Amino acid sequence: MSLVVVGSVAYDGVETPHGTVDRMLGGAATYISLVASYFTPVKLVAVVGDDFADEDSALLSSRQVDLAGLERVAGGKTFFWSGVYSDDMNDRTTLRTDLNVFADFDPKLPDSYRAEPYLLLGNIQPALQRGVLAQMSQLKMAGGDTMNYWISDYREELLKTIAQWDFLLINDSEAQMLSGWRNLRKAAATIQAMGPRTLVIKRGEYGAVLFHGGEQFFAPGYLLEEVFDPTGAGDSFAGGFIGYLAGQGIEAKGADFAELRRAVIYGSVMGSFCCERFGVDRFRSLTREEIDGRFREFQTCTQF
DSSP: OOEEEESOOEEEEEEETTEEEEEEEEOHHHHHHHHHTTTSOEEEEEEEETTSOHHHHHHHHTTTEEEEEEEEETTOOOOEEEEEEOTTSSOEEEEEEEOGGGGGOOOOOOGGGTTOSEEEEOSSOHHHHHHHHHTOSSOSEEEEEOOHHHHHHSHHHHHHHHTTOSEEEEEHHHHHHHHSOSSHHHHHHHHHTTSOSEEEEEOGGGOEEEEETTEEEEEOOOOOSOOSOOTTHHHHHHHHHHHHHHHTTOOSTTOOHHHHHHHHHHHHHHHHHHTTSSTTGGGGTOOHHHHHHHHHHHHHHHOO
């Protein structure tokens, strides 16, 4: 059983207080796929140009990531984003966004992907997310994330889309925008009534809050000695969350709350590792032993 991941594969340019990288592998689906592959096989659906480097394809392939769904556009250029972070890295300013081939992305799943049981929909147009869901026939768990642009400008499309999801992953400001409530508990109840029974509200360095049915769970952020680059941390959280659940064979119907709590902790673990290097570099050498060791650290720090 595999996890299907749909979203962006890109190149990023990033400046943080620790330095500048002009061009590095990025994109939400890249982070999600690399992270989830530590827990379960992954099948990636995305689009790139013919400038996409062989070494980057090789990295993904080496990590149980099936690339049959990676469309390559001859003569096209891969999505590119660049930005600069503030000194405390809590804010960033976008300097450049070149959608390139991603502007016309219309995800088509290979036949070999359509019967897989797990689906993570990255941040793309809600109608496209719904179209991907319609292509799959045997789902046990499906969901994804969104952003303020889709919430404000495509609200009706988004509501139709998330009504079909088992889980939703968003940050606290997006939860407030979607629900109309600043109080997170009221926001969560409102969003769950829209469809997703499981909701995770990500709060950056302050951790995440899981809502499932009428239950809540609070996960702290991991205290790093240094944060090199927070790019992709939220997507890495998503990869850890759904990757763990897929690896354990968890179904949305009747999902055990203890397993969902563990998934949130694994999400926090993977998000913390992402911040230790620029881009995806930490995942080039990260081992499952290191992941499980940090998971145990979370257990020790939160027991009472």
